[in-house]
């Protein structure tokens with residue numbers, strides 16, 4: 001390792017503290033296990049405040065028992081400086097625990113911030129589209145293929161904030177496309193909250209593209225589709241899902257047909273693509289446009305009262321207020337998802353207007 005000048009060695013299996021300790025002495029570089037690597041990836045990909053906190057929480061909790069064991073090792077063997085940790089004292093464990101409880105408190109208020117992120121995007125007239133699926137399904141390749149083939153929307157704001165999000169103009173509709181962390185098989189239970197939090201983008205979406213590697217064995221695909229639906233289902237009811245069957249270049253037409261006979265019932269709104277060969281992009285974009293929530297315009301008035309003002313603030317969260325005049329009543333020219341416009345109309349009816 002020293003000769004190869006590795007800066008980090010990653011072990012597939014979980015390592016005990018003693019193993020970590022001894023291997024790092026031999027290799028002279030940082031040693032991490034699979035779970036620490038997963039946490040590093042989650043940390044890079046966490047975009048909402050809640051997900052950043054969840055990932056940090058999982059990392060700290062993973063570290064506490066190690067901190068304790070390392071302190072006793074260092075004390076016994078007087079080998080300070082292990083893993084670059086310097087003077088490793090009991091205070092470190094106390095510090096970890098303090099940070100854990102602070103994050104637990106912060107998490108409670110973070111939920112609200114993320115809801116307002118969604119509102120902010122809708123207010124700018126964007127529909128939110130997320131890529132979901134297991135690692136290696138080809139999400140990132142597909143994401144790049146669509147972005148390459150599409151016109152980027154004028155609004156660069158989101159794109160510059162998050163590298164895995166692009167603002168696109170799809171058939172005259174503005175959409176924010178977001179690539180997410182891939183699902184991982186056999187995720188340990190203590191990582192599930194952190195993992196799910198990296199999916200926050202998906203849970204805030206108007207449309208989900210579930211990407212599947214169709215060249216895998218049908219039983220593998222079925223099992224992955226089933227787990228994906230389970231993971232998403234409790235929080236995305238009513239949100240349309242497009243099943244993107246990727247890597248069609250690896251199959252003959254007859255093989256593809258046979259695969260679909262087995263998995264078709266688990267694959268709503270299927271579209272066949274090869275992200276690598278950029279095949280099926282037109283069909284996929286058409287399917288996305290078809291499922292994007294419709295937006296419409298509406299002009300109406302609200303009572304100029306406290307209640308009217310609170311409806312107005314909700315309107316600002318959900319869509320674009322083109323004009324607002326405060327007279328005896330508040331008169332508004334408004335554009336939003338049709339679902340929201342219908343709710344305004346229902347509100348008017350209820351008030352007998």
Ligand SMILES: Nc1nc2c(ncn2[C@@H]2O[C@H](COP(=O)(O)OP(=O)(O)OP(=O)(O)O)[C@@H](O)[C@H]2O)c(=O)[nH]1
Pocket residue numbers: 133134135136137138139140141142180181182183246247248249250273274275276277
């Ligand atoms: N033959 C073929 N290979 C593809 C296609 N799309 C992606 N791949 C390959 O599949 C592998 C995984 O692709 P990624 O785009 O990194 O997959 P991902 O789902 O983003 O994976 P994670 O980032 O790990 O979640 C890469 O080697 C790609 O080159 C395709 O349409 N056909």
